[in-house]
Amino acid sequence: MDFDFWTRHYLEERTKKDGTDLGPLLMSLFDVLNTPESHRVKYLDDELARFPYVDGDLFQDKRSEFSRFTAKMREYMLNACRFDWSSISPAIFGALFQSVMNPKERREQGAHYTTEKNILKVIEPLFMDDLHAEFNRIAVFRGRGRLASLRKFQAKLGNLTFLDPACGCGNFLIIAYRELRMLEIEVIKEIRLATSSTKQTVFDTTWQSVVDVDQFYGIEIGEFPVRIAETALWMMDHIMNNVLSLEFGQSYVRIPLEKSPHIVQGDALETAWSDLLPSNDFSFILGNPPFVGAKYQNELQRTQVREIANVGNNGGTLDYVAAWLIKAGKYINGSRTRTRIGFVTTNSITQGEQVAQLWPVLFERYNLELSFAHRTFAWGSDARGKARVHVVIVGLESRKQVRNQKRLFNYSDPNGDPEETRHTALSPYLFDAGKLADPNLVVKEENTPINTMKKLIIGSKPIDGGNYIFDEKERMAFLNSEPEAIDLLRPYIGSHEYLHESKRWILALHDVPAGVLARLPHVKKRISAVQTYRKSSKSVSTRQLSSTPSLYHVNVLPAKPFLVIPKVSSERREYVPIGWLEPPVIPSDLLFVLQNATLEDFALLTSAMHMSWLRYVG
Numbered sequence: 001m002d003f004d005f006w007t008r009h010y011l012e013e014r015t016k017k018d019g020t021d022l023g024p025l026l027m028s029l030f031d032v033l034n035t036p037e038s039h040r041v042k043y044l045d046d047e048l049a050r051f052p053y054v055d056g057d058l059f060q061d062k063r064s065e066f067s068r069f070t071a072k073m074r075e076y077m078l079n080a081c082r083f084d085w086s087s088i089s090p091a092i093f094g095a096l097f098q099s100v101m102n103p104k105e106r107r108e109q110g111a112h113y114t115t116e117k118n119i120l121k122v123i124e125p126l127f128m129d130d131l132h133a134e135f136n137r138i139a140v141f142r143g144r145g146r147l148a149s150l151r152k153f154q155a156k157l158g159n160l161t162f163l164d165p166a167c168g169c170g171n172f173l174i175i176a177y178r179e180l181r182m183l184e185i186e187v188i189k190e191i192r193l194a195t196s197s198t199k200q201t202v203f204d205t206t207w208q209s210v211v212d213v214d215q216f217y218g219i220e221i222g223e224f225p226v227r228i229a230e231t232a233l234w235m236m237d238h239i240m241n242n243v244l245s246l247e248f249g250q251s252y253v254r255i256p257l258e259k260s261p262h263i264v265q266g267d268a269l270e271t272a273w274s275d276l277l278p279s280n281d282f283s284f285i286l287g288n289p290p291f292v293g294a295k296y297q298n299e300l301q302r303t304q305v306r307e308i309a310n311v312g313n314n315g316g317t318l319d320y321v322a323a324w325l326i327k328a329g330k331y332i333n334g335s336r337t338r339t340r341i342g343f344v345t346t347n348s349i350t351q352g353e354q355v356a357q358l359w360p361v362l363f364e365r366y367n368l369e370l371s372f373a374h375r376t377f378a379w380g381s382d383a384r385g386k387a388r389v390h391v392v393i394v395g396l397e398s399r400k401q402v403r404n405q406k407r408l409f410n411y412s413d414p415n416g417d418p419e420e421t422r423h424t425a426l427s428p429y430l431f432d433a434g435k436l437a438d439p440n441l442v443v444k445e446e447n448t449p450i451n452t453m454k455k456l457i458i459g460s461k462p463i464d465g466g467n468y469i470f471d472e473k474e475r476m477a478f479l480n481s482e483p484e485a486i487d488l489l490r491p492y493i494g495s496h497e498y499l500h501e502s503k504r505w506i507l508a509l510h511d512v513p514a515g516v517l518a519r520l521p522h523v524k525k526r527i528s529a530v531q532t533y534r535k536s537s538k539s540v541s542t543r544q545l546s547s548t549p550s551l552y553h554v555n556v557l558p559a560k561p562f563l564v565i566p567k568v569s570s571e572r573r574e575y576v577p578i579g580w581l582e583p584p585v586i587p588s589d590l591l592f593v594l595q596n597a598t599l600e601d602f603a604l605l606t607s608a609m610h611m612s613w614l615r616y617v618g
Contacts, residue, residue, distance in 0.1 A: 007029075007081055008078065008081035008082060009047075010025075010029065010047055010048070011025070011074075011077065011078060011081060012078060013047075014047065015074060017071055017074070018070070018071045018074075019068075019069035019070050019071050019072075019073055019074035020068065020069065022069040022073075022074050022077070023068065023069055028048065029048065029051065032044070032048045032049075032051050033051055033052075033053070033054040034053075034054070035053065036053045037052075037053055052255050053255070054255055054257055086239075086242075089116065089174075089178075089236075090170075090174050090231075090232035090233075090235040090236050090239075114171055114172070114288050114344060116171075116175055118344065118379075118393075119171060119172055119175045119176075120175065120179075121374055121393055121409070121418075122172070122286055122342045122343075122344060122393055122395075123172070123175065123176050123179060123286065123342070125342070125371075125372040125395060125407050125409075126284060126286060126340055126342035126372070126395055127160075127283070127284055127340065128179050128180075128183070131157070131180075131183060132183065134153065135153060135183065135186065135187060138150055138153055138190075139186075139190050146194055147191065147194040147195065150187060150190050150191045150194060151191060153187060154184060154187045154188070154191065154208075154210055155210060157180060157183065157184050157187070157210065157211050158210030158211050158212070158215070159215075160180070160215060160283040160284070161215050161216075161217065161277060161281055161282050161283045161284075162176055162215060162216050162217065162282075162283065162284050162285075162286065163217045163218070163219075163273065163276065163277070163282050163284070163285045163286075164216075164217070164218045164219075164285075164286055164287035165218075165219045165268040165273060165285065165287060165289070165324060165327075165328070166219065166220070166268055166287050166288065166289040166290060166324060167218030167219060167220045167225075167229055167263065167287060168220060168225050168229070169225045169228040169229050169232065170218060170225075170228065170229025170230075170232050170233055170261075170263065172286050172287045172288070173216045173218055173229065173233060173261070174229075174232050174233060174236050176216070176284075176286070177211075177213065177215075177216060177233060177236055177237070177240075178236055178239075178240060180211050181209075181211050181236075181240040181243075181244075182240075182243075184209065184210070184211045185243065185244060185247055188208050188209070188244075188248075189247075191208065192248075209241075209244060209252065212237070212254075212259045213233045213234065213237050213259060213260065213261040214259035214260060214261065214262065216233060216261045216262070217261070217262040217263070217276045217277060217282075218261070218262070218263040218264070219263075219264055219266055219268040219271055219273070219276070220263065220264075220265060220266075220268075221265070221266065221267050221268070222265070223265050226263050226264070226265045229261070229263045230260070230261055230263050233261045233263075234257065234261075237254065241253055241254060262276055262277075264276065268289075268324070268327075269304045269308060269323050269324075269327065270304075273327075273331050274331070279331050279332050279335045279337075279339060280335050280336050280337050281337070282332070282335075282337070282339050283337070283338075283339060283340070284339065284340050284341075284342065285328050285331070285332070285339065285340070285341045285342075286341070286342045286343065287324075287343060287344070288343065288344035288345075288391075289320070289321045289323075289324035289325075289343060289345070290320050290321065291319070291320070291321060291346050291389060291391075292319065292320035292321075293319055293320075293346070293348070294316060294317045294318060294319060297320055301320055302316075304323055305318050305320060305322060305323045308323045308326050308327055309322065309323065309326055309357070309358070309361060310361075311357055311361065317353055317354060317357065318349075318354055318357055318358060319345070319346045319348055319349055319354065321343070321345045321346055321349065322349055322354070322357075322358050324343065325341070325343060325345070325349075325358065325362060325394075325396075326358070326361055326362065326366075328341045328343075328396075329341070329361070329362045329365070329366035329368050329396065330365075330366055332366075332398065333365075333366040333367060333368075333398075335398070338397065338398070339397070339398075340371065340395065340396070340397040341368075341394075341395065341396040341397065342372075342393065342394070342395045342396075343393070343394055344391055344392075344393050345391060345392055345393070345394060346389065346391060346392075347376045347390050347391055347392045349392075349394075350392055350394075350428060350429055350430050351429070351617070351618065352617075352618055353445045355428050355429060355442050355443065355617075356442040356443060356444040356445060358428075359428035359440065359442055360440075360442060362396065363428075363440045364440075367398060367399045367400070368396045368397065368398060368399060369396065369397065369398075369399045369425075369426075369440075370394060370395065370396060370406060370425075370426040370427075370428070370430075371395045371396065371397050371403050371406055371407070372393075372394075372395035372406060372407040372408070372409075372426075373392065373393060373394050373395060373406075373407075373408055373409070373426055373430045374392055374393035374409040374411075374418060375392060375408070375409065375410050375411055375418075375430045376390045376391070376392055376411065376414060376571070377390065377391065377392075377411045377414050377415075377418070378390055378414045378415045379391050390414060390571070392430060393409075394430075395407075404424070405422045405423070405424070406422065406423050406424065406425060406426045407420060407421075407422055408420070408421050408422070408423060408426060408430065408431075408432065414571075414572070425439035426439070427439055427440075427441070428440065428442060429616050429617055431616055443617055453601070454594055454595070454596065454597070454601065456565070456592045456593065456594055457556065457592070457593050457595070458554060458556070458567075458589045458591070458592060458593065459494070459554070459556050459564075459586070459587030459588045459589050459590070459591045459592075459593050460492075460506070460552050460554055460555055460556045460557070460586050460587060460588060460589060461552060461553045461554035461588070461589035462506065462552040462553065463534065463542055463545060463552065463553040464530045464533065464552070465529065465530060465533035465534075467526045467529045467530050467533065468506050468507040468526060468530065468552075469492060469504060469505070469506050470489065470504065470505045470506070470507075471503070471504055471505075472503050472505075475489055475505045478522065481522050482520055482521070482522040482523060484519065484520060485507070485520055485522070485523050488507055488508055488509060488512065488520075488523065489505045489506070489507060489508075490505065490506060490508045490584045490585065490586050491503065491504070491505060491584060491585045491586065492504045492505055492506035492585075492586050492588055493564075493581060493585055493586070493587055493588060493591065494566075494587075494588035494589075494590035494591055495566035495567050495568045495569065495588075495590040495591060496590070497588075498564060498566050498577070498579070498581075498591065499566055499569065499577060506586055507523065507526060508557065508586060509523070509527070509550040509551075510550070510551060510555065510557065512550070517550075527549050527550055528549075530549045530550075531546050531549035534546035534549065554589060556586070556587060556593055557583075557586055558581075558582075558583060558585075558587070558593070558595055559583060560582070560583070560595070560596065561580050561581070561582040561583075561597075562580070562581060562582070562587070562593055562594060562595050562596075562597060563578060563579070563580060563593070563594040563597040563601065563602060563605070564578070564579060564580075564581050564587055564591045564592065564593055564594075565578050565591065565592040565594075565605070566590065566591055566592075567590045567591065567592060568590065574611065575606060575611055576606075576611065576614060578602070578605050578606050580597075580602075
């Protein structure tokens with residue numbers, strides 16, 4: 001009888017249907033699985049005695065008192081035991097865990113789990129492609145020393161180490177382990193052929209498999225994902241042992257479990273990675289660190305980014321993921337081994353002002369270079385409520401050890417498959433930089449134009465608690481009550497209104513005489529509400545604005561036609577939708593505004609040259 005059968009049989013036959021005794025019996029089962037046969041009690045129940053000793057830290061020190069089970073919970077567990085899990089990848093547990101997370105918690109933590117397809121986009125150029133190429137070179141060689149080379153290569157596979165410092169439920173580690181084991185099976189096939197041809201020792205899978213879960217390390221802030229990652233790695237080990245058994249027609253198991261994955265609970269930005277393993281001993285650092293933009297970071301996260309980046313006042317707009325890149329760079333800086341880094345990140349670290357803040361730290365402070373990259377593509381997740389974001393993948397390694405050819409994966413369709421090109425250098429903006437005098441050149445933020453052109457400004461920002469802004473229905477209701485205010489309500493256009501031709505209106509009271517306002521009680525009521533809203537703010541600057549409640553925080557009321565650029569627009573557009581507006585329109589702070597613009601300004605801003613600049617740099 002197999003393990004799965006006896007687990008199901010034990011739970012079905014020995015527990016009450018109401019589930020009240022399921023917890024204690026599971027505790028008894030865990031005790032047995034954690035105890036060597038020679039150390040078990042003398043008169044152990046026959047059904048429990050059938051179970052093998054497992055250990056491997058799977059049960060040791062991991063047990064806690066079970067909550068009281070119900071009949072429904074017992075049935076769920078039995079259904080899980082009856083289910084055929086052989087075709088299910090353990091990587092699915094990450095997506096399942098994400099699906100049950102609170103959306104607000106998921107956003108705060110930046111917790112998003114990567115699909116297998118996207119994990120392969122990281123691990124293939126990071127290490128698997130090189131390992132396959134090396135194996136193929138050995139496999140086609142037919143001269144003396146071939147068997148020794150195969151065994152040396154297999155030993156190399158067993159000595160590689162992997163760290164995911166934001167491992168979640170372990171998806172990256174699970175898929176990496178599976179791919180490494182699959183390659184090892186191919187190596188074992190060749191060793192078997194070479195051994196039989198030289199009439200050496202009969203093939204024995206029990207000593208031929210050297211890749212094991214203890215080569216994999218992870219850091220995760222949540223306790224439950226840590227347990228999932230550990231268990232899922234063992235599950236993948238079991239699956240690969242079955243594949244090995246079927247491949248060679250003999251049973252191969254690793255029970256008791258003598259080795260364990262090294263997954264620790266902690267904040268990776270506060271944890272010393274060297275406590276897991278010295279940097280000289282790590283081969284690859286990989287994963288998808290949390291996706292939290294600068295504006296969405298809590299105070300702790302913002303502090304962590306600033307302290308790790310250590311770039312003075314210039315690091316305030318860095319995404320949270322930047323801290324992982326910088327810490328990884330610092331960790332491997334000066335390492336004697338060829339440690340490589342591969343992360344899925346938000347694409348904003350390769351665009352705009354973040355580039356000049358992040359990449360000089362990696363290039364100059366820690367002597368890294370880009371070895372491969374995937375340009376922007378649509379995020380994929382197997383979970384419900386997945387993030388609708390676009391990401392990039394960046395591969396980094398020491399400048400002293402970097403590969404001559406850099407691989408760049410381009411997406412003509414962000415939802416499609418990439419096309420690969422090879423180059424001598426890659427820019428941090430993720431384009432071919434082989435012909436640039438300085439491939440690491442970045443464009444720094446400037447407060448004033450350096451080319452004599454006019455300065456873009458943002459539109460009006462009322463900070464009014466919504467009291468001055470109206471949609472069409474609200475505007476009509478307000479004018480029904482106060483028709484004399486019709487000339488004070490002006491069209492208010494932001495990114496959404498400009499792109500979709502929708503309408504909003506705003507009270508403009510900047511030059512209205514006090515005598516006019518005295519005859520408008522509903523307008524005065526709005527002014528009073530704005531004053532109260534500003535006074536109650538936690539922001540000192542907002543409270544100061546309460547002394548001038550009829551003015552906005554930012555006051556932009558153009559008197560002539562003006563150019564606008566929406567702050568937010570689809571990156572699928574070939575051209576940014578730049579255009580003209582004219583009074584009485586008031587632009588909102590979600591538009592960039594160029595006042596006193598000329599047709600020459602418009603021509604330059606809408607040119608293919610400028611669009612190319614925005615696409616790659618802006």
